[in-house]
Amino acid sequence: MGIDPVYSDPARPNQNGRHERMHRDLKAACAKPSSFDLKAQQHSLNSFVKEYNHIRTHESLEVRTPADCHDFSNRPYPEKIPxxxxxxxxxxxxxxxxxxxxxxxxxxxxxxxxxxxxxxxxxxxxxxx
Incomplete structure (x- = not known):
């Protein structure tokens, strides 16, 4: 399919710093402390995703949001892999x-x-x- 996995050790910012930083921000916003029930937790996660991708600018993206930089692929993805x-x-x-x-x-x-x-x-x- 032309998709290459990225192999890195968990919790190793020197290998995948951007990903580890996103997880740190996610935990701070949604997991410490976690919500009382699943519905509230999902609301908290949805709010984080909206802010992270559409509102908050990222220095590594030249002070743009991920939504501003993301290009959707036009490659078809099959429902079933042959x-x-x-x-x-x-x-x-x-x-x-x-x-x-x-x-x-x-x-x-x-x-x-x-x-x-x-x-x-x-x-x-x-x-x-």
Whole structure:
């Protein structure tokens, strides 16, 4: 699909400072303290999103709001991702409900919630990799 995930360690501002800063602001606005019930909490989250994206300017965006800078993609996103044909050298496995695969019948390897129920291809590269 041309979407590349960004891998960084959680709570490491030196790796992904903008994202960590957004989470800090979100916690300050909505989680400390949290609301009494789910409806109030959702209202608090919606207010934060509106302010963060449409009202508050960001220095990193040359004093503009994210909504001013965001361009919506015109690429179509399919409702269902087509099946992928893996190489014959790969072992095709289904990702379990626990978001992991069983490797060599006794190791559980966690992957991601995004792949739950999907098939993935793995290739033994030798030396345990």
């Amino acid at each position: 099946k992928y044909d893996y190489l014959s050298t790969m072992k095709v496995m289904k990702v379990c409900q626990n978001e992991a695969i069983r490797w060599k019948s006794y190791y559980w390897v966690y992957l991601t919630a995004a792949l739950k129920g999907k098939y993935i291809g793995a290739e033994d590269q030798g030396n345990g990799i």
